[in-house]
Amino acid sequence: MKPKIAIFDFASCEGCELQIANLEEDILELIEHVDIVSFREVMKEHSDDYDIAFVEGSINRPGDAERLKEIRSNAKVLIALGDCATTGCINKLRNQWPEKEVLTEVYPGAKKQIKDNEFFDLFPAKAIDEVVDVDFYIRGCPVRKEQVLYYIKRFTDMPPSKNKDLDFGVILRDMEIDNRSVIKYNPRKCILCRRCAFICQDVMGVDALGVVEKGSETIISTPQNIGFDANGCIRCGQCISTCPVGALGNRSPVETLAMEVKKEKLSIALDSMALSAFVQKHNTLKMMKPELAERYVIAGLRHIGFRKVLQYDYYMFQSGKLDVESDTPVLASWCRSAQNYFTERELNSLDVKPENSPWSLLLDDISKNICLLSPCSAMKEVKEFNYVLTASNLLELFKQLECDLDFMDPEGAAYDGHTVSRGFRHPGVPGNGKYEFGIRRDLQEKLAHTKLEKGPVHVYPCLAGCTNGGGTPATVDEQLIQKRITWLEELREA
Numbered sequence: 001m002k003p004k005i006a007i008f009d010f011a012s013c014e015g016c017e018l019q020i021a022n023l024e025e026d027i028l029e030l031i032e033h034v035d036i037v038s039f040r041e042v043m044k045e046h047s048d049d050y051d052i053a054f055v056e057g058s059i060n061r062p063g064d065a066e067r068l069k070e071i072r073s074n075a076k077v078l079i080a081l082g083d084c085a086t087t088g089c090i091n092k093l094r095n096q097w098p099e100k101e102v103l104t105e106v107y108p109g110a111k112k113q114i115k116d117n118e119f120f121d122l123f124p125a126k127a128i129d130e131v132v133d134v135d136f137y138i139r140g141c142p143v144r145k146e147q148v149l150y151y152i153k154r155f156t157d158m159p160p161s162k163n164k165d166l167d168f169g170v171i172l173r174d175m176e177i178d179n180r181s182v183i184k185y186n187p188r189k190c191i192l193c194r195r196c197a198f199i200c201q202d203v204m205g206v207d208a209l210g211v212v213e214k215g216s217e218t219i220i221s222t223p224q225n226i227g228f229d230a231n232g233c234i235r236c237g238q239c240i241s242t243c244p245v246g247a248l249g250n251r252s253p254v255e256t257l258a259m260e261v262k263k264e265k266l267s268i269a270l271d272s273m274a275l276s277a278f279v280q281k282h283n284t285l286k287m288m289k290p291e292l293a294e295r296y297v298i299a300g301l302r303h304i305g306f307r308k309v310l311q312y313d314y315y316m317f318q319s320g321k322l323d324v325e326s327d328t329p330v331l332a333s334w335c336r337s338a339q340n341y342f343t344e345r346e347l348n349s350l351d352v353k354p355e356n357s358p359w360s361l362l363l364d365d366i367s368k369n370i371c372l373l374s375p376c377s378a379m380k381e382v383k384e385f386n387y388v389l390t391a392s393n394l395l396e397l398f399k400q401l402e403c404d405l406d407f408m409d410p411e412g413a414a415y416d417g418h419t420v421s422r423g424f425r426h427p428g429v430p431g432n433g434k435y436e437f438g439i440r441r442d443l444q445e446k447l448a449h450t451k452l453e454k455g456p457v458h459v460y461p462c463l464a465g466c467t468n469g470g471g472t473p474a475t476v477d478e479q480l481i482q483k484r485i486t487w488l489e490e491l492r493e494a
Contacts, residue, residue: 003155006038006050007081008071010057010064011091011125015142016082017041017056023145034152048074052155054148056081058091059126072132079151080127080134083141091125099123175219179251181228182235182380183470187219189247196220196239196248204461205440206341208233220247234340234439236461237377237470250377250471253387254396257371261401266369266386267308267416268301269315269362272491273426274375276484277472278391284406290491295410303408304401308416312372315358315365316427317420322356323456329435332456333357334427336378337469341439341461349447350457359385365417375428377470390471426488428466433458 009017021042023030030036037047053075059065072078083089094102099122107120128134138147175187197210197220208231212221222231229235240248260266275297279285285293298309319333331342333356342352354360363370363384371387372379373394380388389397398405425432435457437446443459462469467481475481 002033002035003052004035004037004047004050005052005054005152006047006071006075007036007041007054008038008056009040010055010068010085010128011060012057012082012084014041014056016084016140019142019145020054020148023149026145026149030149030152034155050074052077052079052152054079054081055085055128058084058088059128059131060091060123061121062123063121065126065131068128068131077135077155078128078132079136079138080129081138081148082143083139085128086137086139088125088127088130089141092127095124178221178227181230181233182250182377183228183233183237183239184249184251185220185228186247186249189245190220191245191247192218192220193244195242195244199238199242199463203440203463204234204236204238205443206232206234206236209239232344234337234344234461235376235378235381235470236337236439238462238468240377240470241463241468241472241474241476243474246474250380250390250393252393252396253389254393254400257387257389258397258400260386261305261397264305264307266306266371267310267366268306268371268373268389269310269312269366270297270373270415271312271316271375271466272488273428273466273469273484274373274389274391274394274471276487276491277375278373278394279487280480280483281391281395281473282405289494290487291494292410294491295413296405296408298415299408299410299413300398300403300405302413304398304403306371307369308366310362310366310370310417311415311419312358312362312374313424313426314418314420315362317424318361319356319358320427320456323353326351326353326456327454329452329454329457330356332427332433332458335459335461336376336382337461338439338459340378341459347444349444350452375466375469375471379471388471390473392473422492424492426466427458428460428462428469429485429488430458430460430465436460438463 007017007020037050053071055068055071055078059068080086084091103120103122136151138151140147178185192211194211200206200209208228209220209222211218212223213219222228237250240250275294279293285296301309316334323330323333328351331338331350331352333353339352339354342350359379359382370385371389372385373389382388430436433456435450435452437443437457437459439459439461463476464481467484468475
């Protein structure tokens, strides 16, 4: 006889149930194994005769608790479906305020209707295992539909037995955020997936971070806990781009900058790569032609108080000209992370000329009160800049200063000072140089076996060049990276 399954919901968005409904053709395979007797989201029929109950959502009212207990009494196996059921998730955020205060905030002026009304009879939000025993937990927000399918098939193949994933309890580690380096690390968010360690050690060949300590004390750090920068970190930020939970990131200057920019003494230079990433995160701008979106951003920056808006690409262009004119092979000067790699390891393969760098040329031209929008985490260590922003920082700044770019006037908005000519290609897009190398463990060997002539040698520390540098919104999504490149190409052809 097929097991009978019922699916129930409490306080939630019902996204986990929608994942089950989205099984599409797999539904046909599913109904070969089980009978679904109750599923409010997709069917009218209901039966209290079931073997297995999937429960989504948190428990918020005494009536919910009674209903859940009834479900538990009918089910041989009860499964917490998704994060709201498993932990209480977002719904538990209201527990820090009294129930009456929450109701008054949500339903102002309705005190009479709320009083003694069973629908508004609240208690602190609870995960379902705070009310009844739970046999299995399927985590996620929403859950993955493949997980649901796996568990249902599992119950048809073997006798159900409880999983043991909560036997050890959940220990919240009371550890401070590591802010010593350009790259910051939050051990409270870290799930120890080791992606960052794999990227840094096996892919980049940098070895600046890794897994240290044991048991519940395990964190991402360095031997002797000396900090990433002190252990050879080149500040490329690829660990940020690959972290799935945001445990690694850049320090944000927005809170201080939001007050400083109102004095109208600061100028800002825009790197078009970071601008591309910013536009792709903005719902309205990404629908516009690139040159129009660029003008909207310039208008917005002037509106919030920046005295001048400069084009950083011009200085990249000038930097490239200086490198091309070199009589010897030189490290292409546009990449701060590559410079860090060569200088900190004292590699003599290429001549490093910091004076040719675009930031040096910009700071020679505009010596004070200058900020930079950059796709590069390493630029945050250039102390001559008042502030270095990532694309995410710029989004945060506009929000904090309540500047809606949709309402800016782009008419006449243009860069102050020098601009680069049409057709300029951002050097951070792989494919721009005669000699190109990615930083890997075999970089030295590659350079040794390549006959280099005079001029720049482009070294790309980041996996996709500046298109996924640590200063752009984190991604390893090839489609999103390609959108950033396409946007740049269209901007330069305009």
